[in-house]
Amino acid sequence: MARGEDIIASARKYLGTPYVWGGAKPGGFDCSGLVQYVFQQHGVSLPRVTYDQINVGSSVPQNKLRPGDLVFFDTDRKRGGADHVGIYVGGGRFIHTPRPGQSVKVSSLAEGYYMDRWMGGRRVPGVSANAASGGGEALEVAPKLDASELAETYGMSYAFFKSQPELWKMLNSAVEGQWDPTRFQSEVKNTKWWKTTSEPARQAQVLAKTDPATYQATLEAARVQARAIAVKAGAIMTEKNVDALARNMVHFQWNEAQVANFVGQYIKFGAEKVLGGAAGTAAREIKRQAYELGVAVTDQSILNNAQYLLRGVTTMEQVQNGLREQAAGLYPAFADQIAAGASVQELAQPYAQMLAQELGQPNVDAFSPKVKAALNRIGADGQPAPMSLTEFAQTVRSDPAWRRTPAAADQTLAVGRQVLADMGLVR
Structure with missing residues (x-):
């Protein structure tokens, strides 16, 4: 019969041994590997993994635990069932190998993390503890603590x-x-x-008072991450803003969506009305879409939409749909084509080319007043009726500016020659 106190004494020899996944020897242990190895040293055979170890022996309530009993926890909520095990040492504590990056240590069953994940205790056959005075079942007798x-x-x-x-x-x-x-x-x-x-907030508060150095290091790491996130997003944040974000990341373990929503509030224009980072990328795409659809957008509108996009309040598809709705309202004759995905700049291209050629003007597009008027002409019946290109050409040539162009001069000379030819004065 192995004594629980002896099993604990053996387990304590491995305090500080690093966690190794699948480890079951002194060079490195995982949780069930430590348990199996230590019990084996005292002639007690146990299965290798936690899921099987929890089926060994009999159930023990937490207030009846004694040294040498096994304690089980559900640390992976996605899988369900016991996935972590330790050996009860007495005084509400247990020895175990927590997880990668940590070593064999003693923890308390009263820690919030383990309180929330407690699954049960098991008494292993072949393990005993010192009998309490007066005989009967072996129980732990704890000293009075201050x-x-x-x-x-x-x-x-x-x-x-x-x-x-x-x-x-x-x-x-x-x-x-x-x-x-x-x-x-x-x-x-x-x-x-x-x-x-x-x-998470409880754990952070405990850490802040229990291990201030580790807490401050954790907070500073979160600040560094917060600054990097702000730069990537194009947010302009003060140190006070960064501190607030870092604290929320540590105390509440904010996910990406929550962080993005916070950072998005600080998307602001820099020099010359320019946005940086992801916000700048979003702003350029909004401007491009608006231009293609012949919609004029203000700087404030671009800023608002960039903020909403970064905060996850809207999507680029929703922004584009909104611009298409505006374009359909501005160019009712082409509403169906715009809704189907047509670009207003493409629809306006024939008019823009003619206007550029006739008046010798570069950079003509759907925003040019004459082109916009041609696209939005209202017919005699009060319904949208875009000009034909022939009508548009006549409208352009009625502009005084056209008479000063080389094209107008060439046409005047051509008419003159034709008149003289008709009179037989020239061939």
Whole structure:
């Protein structure tokens, strides 16, 4: 019969051993590998993986755990079921190999992370513990702890309890009653702090008081990430804005959509009404689409749409559809063609070319007043009736500016020659 205390003593020899996925030897362990290896040293055979280990032995409630019992957690909510295991050492603590990047360590069942993911305890056949005085079932007898020691047992620092008046009052009650981790978990989950604070925020608050250096390093890493996100988006953010974003990323574990929505509020024009980053890319595309559809857009409209796009409030497709609706209203004779995907600049091209040739004007497009008027002419029946190219040519040549063009001079000479030819004066 193996003693639970001896199993714990063996497990403690591997504190600091790094996590290795699939590891089951002293050079590196995963959670179930550590458990299997340590128990094997005491002649107790266990299955290799957590999913099988949880089926060994009998169930033990948390308030009846004793050294050498196994404790199980559901840390991967997507899969469901036990996927993490440790060995109970007493005093509400257990020894385990948490995850990649960490090493074998002792943690508390009262830590918020493990409280939320607790699945159950199991007593392994062939493992015993020291009998309590008076005989009977072997139970753990915990020494009386002061406030500081008890705080550590619950996985939170004394400084953290002092920073939360509600929890500080509860800790004093726990010291007086020497609550076990199960009682503590029950009481803390009934506090206003627990009910109104998300799990990530709780972890961040505890870390800030328990390990200030790590908390500040985490916050600074988030600030660096926040600045990079702002630059990429084209947002102009003050350090105060960056600090606010970093804190939300750490305390609330904001996802990409939440970060984008926050950053999008700070999309602003830089020098010469220019937007940078992703906002600048969006602005250029909006301008291009508006030009192709013959729609004039203001700087403010472009800025608003760029913000909405970065914040995820709208999509480029929705912006384009809005521009098409505007174009259909501006050019009713071509509404069906525009709705079908036609470009107003393409529809206006024959008129633009004629106007450019006749008046010798470069850069003529759908925004030119004469072209726009030709596209939007109203017929005698009050309905849209675009000019034919013949009518448009006559309109252009009636412009005084046309008479000053080389084309007009050439036409006048040609008419003159024809008149003289008709009179037989020239051949």
